[in-house]
Amino acid sequence: MTEAIAFLQPNAAILARRKEIVADLAELVPAERLVHEPVELVPFETDGFLAYRRRPLAVVLPETTAQVASVMKYCHRYGIPIVPRGAGTSLSGGAIPQEDAVVLGLSAMTRILEVDYANRCATVQAGVTNLSISDAVSADGFFYAPDPSSQLACTIGGNIAMNSGGAHCLKYGVTTNNLLGVKMVLVDGTVIELGGKALDAAGYDLLGLVCGSEGQLGIVTEATVRLLAKPEGARPVLFGFDSAEAAGSCVADVIGAGIVPVAIEFMDKPAIGICEAFAKAGYPLDVEALLIVEVEGSEAEMDAMLADICDIARKHGVKTVRECQSATEAALIWKGRKSAFGATGRIADYICMDGTVPLSQLADVLRKTSEITDRYGLRVANVFHAGDGNMHPLILYNINDPEDAARAEAAGMEILKLCVDAGGCLTGEHGVGIEKRDLMRHQYAEADLAQQMAARAAFDPTWILNPSKVFPLEGRG
Amino acid sequence: MTEAIAFLQPNAAILARRKEIVADLAELVPAERLVHEPVELVPFETDGFLAYRRRPLAVVLPETTAQVASVMKYCHRYGIPIVPRGAGTSLSGGAIPQEDAVVLGLSAMTRILEVDYANRCATVQAGVTNLSISDAVSADGFFYAPDPSSQLACTIGGNIAMNSGGAHCLKYGVTTNNLLGVKMVLVDGTVIELGGKALDAAGYDLLGLVCGSEGQLGIVTEATVRLLAKPEGARPVLFGFDSAEAAGSCVADVIGAGIVPVAIEFMDKPAIGICEAFAKAGYPLDVEALLIVEVEGSEAEMDAMLADICDIARKHGVKTVRECQSATEAALIWKGRKSAFGATGRIADYICMDGTVPLSQLADVLRKTSEITDRYGLRVANVFHAGDGNMHPLILYNINDPEDAARAEAAGMEILKLCVDAGGCLTGEHGVGIEKRDLMRHQYAEADLAQQMAARAAFDPTWILNPSKVFPLEGRG
Numbered sequence: 001m002t003e004a005i006a007f008l009q010p011n012a013a014i015l016a017r018r019k020e021i022v023a024d025l026a027e028l029v030p031a032e033r034l035v036h037e038p039v040e041l042v043p044f045e046t047d048g049f050l051a052y053r054r055r056p057l058a059v060v061l062p063e064t065t066a067q068v069a070s071v072m073k074y075c076h077r078y079g080i081p082i083v084p085r086g087a088g089t090s091l092s093g094g095a096i097p098q099e100d101a102v103v104l105g106l107s108a109m110t111r112i113l114e115v116d117y118a119n120r121c122a123t124v125q126a127g128v129t130n131l132s133i134s135d136a137v138s139a140d141g142f143f144y145a146p147d148p149s150s151q152l153a154c155t156i157g158g159n160i161a162m163n164s165g166g167a168h169c170l171k172y173g174v175t176t177n178n179l180l181g182v183k184m185v186l187v188d189g190t191v192i193e194l195g196g197k198a199l200d201a202a203g204y205d206l207l208g209l210v211c212g213s214e215g216q217l218g219i220v221t222e223a224t225v226r227l228l229a230k231p232e233g234a235r236p237v238l239f240g241f242d243s244a245e246a247a248g249s250c251v252a253d254v255i256g257a258g259i260v261p262v263a264i265e266f267m268d269k270p271a272i273g274i275c276e277a278f279a280k281a282g283y284p285l286d287v288e289a290l291l292i293v294e295v296e297g298s299e300a301e302m303d304a305m306l307a308d309i310c311d312i313a314r315k316h317g318v319k320t321v322r323e324c325q326s327a328t329e330a331a332l333i334w335k336g337r338k339s340a341f342g343a344t345g346r347i348a349d350y351i352c353m354d355g356t357v358p359l360s361q362l363a364d365v366l367r368k369t370s371e372i373t374d375r376y377g378l379r380v381a382n383v384f385h386a387g388d389g390n391m392h393p394l395i396l397y398n399i400n401d402p403e404d405a406a407r408a409e410a411a412g413m414e415i416l417k418l419c420v421d422a423g424g425c426l427t428g429e430h431g432v433g434i435e436k437r438d439l440m441r442h443q444y445a446e447a448d449l450a451q452q453m454a455a456r457a458a459f460d461p462t463w464i465l466n467p468s469k470v471f472p473l474e475g476r477g
Numbered sequence: 478m479t480e481a482i483a484f485l486q487p488n489a490a491i492l493a494r495r496k497e498i499v500a501d502l503a504e505l506v507p508a509e510r511l512v513h514e515p516v517e518l519v520p521f522e523t524d525g526f527l528a529y530r531r532r533p534l535a536v537v538l539p540e541t542t543a544q545v546a547s548v549m550k551y552c553h554r555y556g557i558p559i560v561p562r563g564a565g566t567s568l569s570g571g572a573i574p575q576e577d578a579v580v581l582g583l584s585a586m587t588r589i590l591e592v593d594y595a596n597r598c599a600t601v602q603a604g605v606t607n608l609s610i611s612d613a614v615s616a617d618g619f620f621y622a623p624d625p626s627s628q629l630a631c632t633i634g635g636n637i638a639m640n641s642g643g644a645h646c647l648k649y650g651v652t653t654n655n656l657l658g659v660k661m662v663l664v665d666g667t668v669i670e671l672g673g674k675a676l677d678a679a680g681y682d683l684l685g686l687v688c689g690s691e692g693q694l695g696i697v698t699e700a701t702v703r704l705l706a707k708p709e710g711a712r713p714v715l716f717g718f719d720s721a722e723a724a725g726s727c728v729a730d731v732i733g734a735g736i737v738p739v740a741i742e743f744m745d746k747p748a749i750g751i752c753e754a755f756a757k758a759g760y761p762l763d764v765e766a767l768l769i770v771e772v773e774g775s776e777a778e779m780d781a782m783l784a785d786i787c788d789i790a791r792k793h794g795v796k797t798v799r800e801c802q803s804a805t806e807a808a809l810i811w812k813g814r815k816s817a818f819g820a821t822g823r824i825a826d827y828i829c830m831d832g833t834v835p836l837s838q839l840a841d842v843l844r845k846t847s848e849i850t851d852r853y854g855l856r857v858a859n860v861f862h863a864g865d866g867n868m869h870p871l872i873l874y875n876i877n878d879p880e881d882a883a884r885a886e887a888a889g890m891e892i893l894k895l896c897v898d899a900g901g902c903l904t905g906e907h908g909v910g911i912e913k914r915d916l917m918r919h920q921y922a923e924a925d926l927a928q929q930m931a932a933r934a935a936f937d938p939t940w941i942l943n944p945s946k947v948f949p950l951e952g953r954g
Contacts, residue, residue, distance in 0.1 A: 177680065
């Protein structure tokens with residue numbers, strides 16, 4: 001296939017020393033935690049951004065912070081690139097390695113170290129999956145809020161790297177709003193701690209800076225996250241509309257009125273069809289756009305908020321309103337939504353865009369997105385976090401047809417530029433990764449970009465950590 | 478008086494060029510926006526941390542971002558320190574100048590540039606006061622959440638520099654949780670924009686890093702902040718306890734149960750007496766500790782949450798519970814709390830500490846705080862944001878008695894070390910400033926501190942911006 005995105009030229013001197021490096025790494029981690037046979041490296045060649053792949057030099061899967069530190073100290077000494085990896089679910093290629101890199105996988109660090117209800121937090125190793133945090137505290141009535149669709153697989157370390165969101169982040173915020181502290185290994189192997197159980201940090205908010213830095217400032221090995229009490233009740237409600245624009249305008253008016261439900265998710269007709277066929281959730285098939293609005297609290301609270309939302313929906317000509325009648329039905333509605341990417345994968349290859357826009361622009365951007373994909377002759381399914389203005393057009397294509405793949409990538413880039421031009425952002429929760437690296441110049445002026453790179457250099461002056469990501473390859477500071 | 482805190486030695490070459498610098502600055506800002514006569518400089522010698530004062534070289538009060546940029550470009554060229562200043566309400570000396578510095582005051586930049594309900598945000602100049610944002614949108618049913626006690630005077634620029642909180646931040650978060658974007662001038666005069674109206678930022682979260690960076694990374698001239706819809710109703714309730722420990726344990730159990738009221742404020746007996754004498758709020762005078770708990774929402778929601786809180790309070794032997802009966806009464810209850818510092822100032826000089834602790838440590842730290850002040854023979858009044866674990870012991874002393882002042886400072890430092898040792902932090906919302914600079918080594922290991930200074934150097938490599946603050950003078954990187 002074609003490769004629109006350039007990779008860094010691998011360092012030949014490092015490639016030539018591969019055997020020696022593998023032997024050195026074998027001194028630093030137990031044998032079963034070092035992967036270096038070509039066939040065993042295959043699973044580490046790519047991540048959720050399947051269009052690109054590279055075989056890394058080796059993979060280490062440490063079990064302790066000390067092992068992470070020793071590997072980083074070693075790589076730092078010899079200038080060997082390090083690509084951190086959680087579960088490899090990144091949709092922007094954040095964990096795609098380069099040929100001269102050691103992949104540092106956190107998937108073996110899966111212990112929940114402490115659950116502390118008195119301070120309403122849990123401390124976990126970076127390889128713990130998102131959902132397993134909630135699972136560990138659910139019986140006691142608590143949960144961890146950010147809920148990316150990949151929450152069954154994705155790790156908290158990866159969530160921190162990408163500042164992951166999810167459907168319920170409209171009310172509860174994204175990872176950065178639910179992260180209290182981390183233990184992190186700097187590029188030279190120094191271990192630092194940022195934040196903790198108490199409010200705020202003295203001096204600069206390095207914790208906030210690290211969250212969303214895509215593994216370029218250090219490697220997080222432990223995280224302390226906020227736990228929240230489960231609500232008394234929760235109820236998803238389906239609102240069907242005759243047009244995507246009407247649904248988009250309805251969302252903007254709900255949020256503009258200051259109403260904050262737990263979630264407002266959007267699906268257009270193609271997405272409704274795909275998800276319904278997979279999950280049998282009972283989505284209406286006769287509408288052009290569907291909103292899943294979840295409210296929570298006591299019955300009275302949910303009724304009151306829903307009444308306000310229904311008033312606004314009627315003003316936008318809502319066609320069908322269906323309140324969910326049981327926990328089973330609610331689970332199916334969410335199963336359909338959360339399986340959207342997987343269900344789409346059953347019918348076609350796709351790339352998932354992740355732009356955000358100010359809510360006032362939502363309806364307009366939806367319309368223009370259709371115009372772009374029509375022009376390229378591509379099918380698109382829209383399924384996204386509407387309340388946050390975080391759009392996820394899934395552009396369908398055939399990964400084995402180079403021309404189709406090139407068209408899909410080109411259309412995707414146009415859509416992201418559209419989001420930026422509407423006052424939005426290239427990425428809401430999937431990160432820049434390798435995918436959107438070259439669009440950073442569309443988002444930022446040179447001075448903005450230079451300042452970001454200067455911040456990076458304060459942590460990793462020689463660009464060893466995940467070096468091919470986030471910033472355009474040309475003009476690096 | 479004694480000066481326990483050292484100042485940087487002023488640069489003699491800059492002092493010698495004072496006249497010339499003033500003449501140059503007069504070219505950059507209108508005449509009425511340049512302050513340089515000694516008598517006119519007096520109000521700029523100190524801030525809310527009254528124990529220290531220095532006369533700056535000159536003060537400029539620009540009206541535009543372009544003027545800010547031109548002054549910074551000039552100072553950068555000649556290595557002249559710049560001390561940014563909002564309303565000068567800092568309690569940690571964040572705006573105290575040094576003798577070779579130009580104070581860059583934002584108090585003339587007071588325009589509200591845009592109110593955008595569709596995107597639920599407002600864009601304002603940095604000199605706009607905190608309260609005037611809420612005032613501008615109140616009639617439409619909205620407000621800006623962070624509410625420091627000084628909100629009538631303090632500016633949004635200062636709030637961003639210190640990541641200010643306030644009583645209602647328990648539910649709504651502090652400044653960083655309510656800030657969407659800034660326009661900022663870098664040290665060399667380059668203007669950058671961070672964040673905006675859409676969710677998230679591509680690349681690093683520099684906006685998060687800037688928030689709380691005490692004017693050392695750049696000078697914010699405009700801010701886009703989140704607006705929230707006012708709740709249906711709100712009701713403060715007074716809970717009186719026989720001991721500070723019982724009140725502290727009650728707070729920990731409320732939060733530990735996952736209940737999040739809008740505010741949980743704490744006052745001990747001395748604070749109750751001081752505030753009641755000033756505000757006549759009807760606080761009970763026969764208790765050792767008082768919690769002001771505010772709930773909000775519909776009547777049914779408030780009743781339900783209060784019932785849960787009352788159950789927990791009873792377990793901790795609550796002595797009196799008084800629900801507020803009217804809006805007038807509610808206003809008086811908050812007037813008493815928010816005037817605590819001013820009311821204390823009527824009876825004595827004080828220094829206000831700002832440590833945070835994990836909630837599970839609250840009762841224990843309160844007890845040990847009393848032991849410390851008893852040992853020093855000092856009076857203390859505790860009035861603080863208990864739900865956040867953000868303590869504010871006010872240590873009373875006589876500013877004209879050098880020995881008393883030295884005792885107060887020494888006791889304050891012991892209390893802050895106590896907070897850190899309990900797993901907490903030197904500062905919740907007042908910043909490190911000049912006051913807590915030398916305690917940063919107690920909070921952080923050398924590697925942590927070095928990483929913060931490296932982040933600073935990525936913005937201001939020659940330490941021109943507010944240079945005497947945040948970091949210990951010795952061992953700067």
